[in-house]
Amino acid sequence: MQELHDAPLAPLTTFRLGGPATRLITAGTDAEVIDAVRAADDTGTPLLVIGGGSNLVIGDKGFEGTALRIATRGFELDGTRLELAAGEVWTDAVARTVAAGLAGIECLAGIPGSAGATPIQNVGAYGQEVSATITDVVAYDRATRATVTLTNEECAFSYRHSRFKAEPERYVVLRVRFQLEDADGLSAPVKYAETARVLGVEPGDRVPLARARETVLALRAGKGMVLDPEDHDTWSAGSFFTNPILTEEQFAAFHACVREHLGEGTEPPAYPAGEGHTKTSAAWLIDKAGFTKGYGSGPVRISTKHTLALTNRGEATTADLLALAREVVAGVHDTFGITLVNEPVTVGVSLDD
Template sequence: MRLVAVGLPVASRSLGRVQELHDAPLAPLTTFRLGGPATRLVTAATDTEVIAAVREADDSGTPLLVIGGGSNLVIGDKGFDGTALRIATTGFELRGTTLELAAGEVWTDAVARTVEAGLAGVECLAGIPGSAGATPIQNVGAYGQEVSSTITEVVAYDRRAGETVTLSNEECAFSYRHSRFKSDPERYVVLRVRFELEDAGGLSAPVRYAEAARALGAEPGDRVPLADARKTVLKLRAGKGMVLDPEDHDTWSAGSFFTNPILTDEQFADFHARVRKRLGDGAEPPAYPAGKGRTKTSAAWLIDKAGFTKGYGSGAARISTKHTLALTNRGGATTEDLLELAREVVTGVRDAFGVTLVNEPVTVGVSL
């Protein structure tokens, strides 16, 4: 794989097929286009190369940062003092309704191919940036679908055991935007992901998300032509700046920067009271069942009602002009600029509603 896109390193060399760079810029490898350099950047194109690079770092006690599509990373301005491993593996294998993807496969391209094959289950996840290997880590979801509904197994390198393991769906411990891989980030490196899709005669899985159903002219629970579902989701995402476009600074982001808060009954009652005090007695916040005694509300709604409108900000880091849930680099921003904006939003929402927003992207060398 050619590495011209990563910038001008101080030094580089090729070890067999493995590409190695030193003092390598990481900003071009992230959708935010932010962050300082890595001491060393290794690009691995096979599972064997990935494992070898991980073992080398572990054996030498070198800090390791794994990068896939870079769509869920906020890297500090000082960069990463260690080895950054870019996973560039490829592999799309379809057997009947069973799909296996290499971790480095571009996710949105894989979704397009499943739709072309007439298989349902991930069509509403079209347009999500990043690689296939990141999807189980975050339990990626959008428009009524989550990968946890279709993932059957994840093949990963277990750094603690020093061996490759296969984890079942149950062993992945999926929950809302969370998984075993996210709760123990230093242990596993995802190599391959296996899905069980559905042959519904060219139709989608039942459309669960009301906004998508309306855009499709359907009712929630209806099935629609697969291609229509994918096309509609892409259009909805593009309208919110959620489909990568190098010319559109609204897409210089990590998509949704904050997760939707899940509140206990007691927390929701306090939140509800604060909403009515601030917005009036008839005000009702978004509320969705999230398990026994738990309710999910909308982070985007909270941000907007706390006074942070689309386009908010005065510097090079601002809220998207299309969607309040996305924080963006308008060009020339630093990671610290982005974090200052994020902290301002978190504080404003907490002061207004008593709810603390949690960042969805992984932070490297920095924190909110």
């Protein structure tokens, strides 16, 4: 277990933003993770758990307490069952399952971050979510001071949400278990319309696993969503805002705003999101509110490839990031009456400040 003091945290995030931590511990085993968490809890020291840092916005003042970087490793396949240590690099794990001929997470290729973060956010993209394949999650419960195993149902998954996100101070994920599918080298049924179109198939069809993964990687790269140190469009947290889910009443009011601002013939994106609810596109809202690709003149700008990503152009601060995020939120609300919600976890700062 490695320990550093007054340690920079910006290099541990994909935004490359944020001040230092009073202390940074890097844990390579589950036992070291638990020991570090217990030590912080025993002394009342604030604790920040860091995985791949791809969904994290840290304030410029940094973090007064212990930052715990989880660097555990473990990839175990037993037939179609997969167990990943929390510190495993997610993109590498997806590649290995595809190479093994197993379907279920191939469309989650290219998503930066660690395996342990995937259940917290219920990570999803291109028609797949980890909640569809996770069987259970092993975590350290800070309330009971014990290691627990939570079933899929107990994880309380929903759109970009889970029990872990609802109780952020309680659980530290140690291991994630998945049930994958052996479909004779084929992918899971393709669900996402854009993916199906590029693949030249109909939604519900299956394609070779490697082809599905490569197609998703190409789609993500075209939107600046695959990490590249030389490409500032990837110095981000991916999608900065979640897609709004609206009640029937909220969607009717939104539809009226669309007609008022964009004309009677304009129809906003609308997708079923459970009984009485409709999901619309945050990217569409941002673009139609006037925040187009490349918007901004300062050190933080909207990606030149995708309106959902706010990007660090190289010399930014977290304050710069929050300023643009607030401008976008205000502009979308003024235009359409919808308040966007940030997807990344904020530490020491808030869009509401």
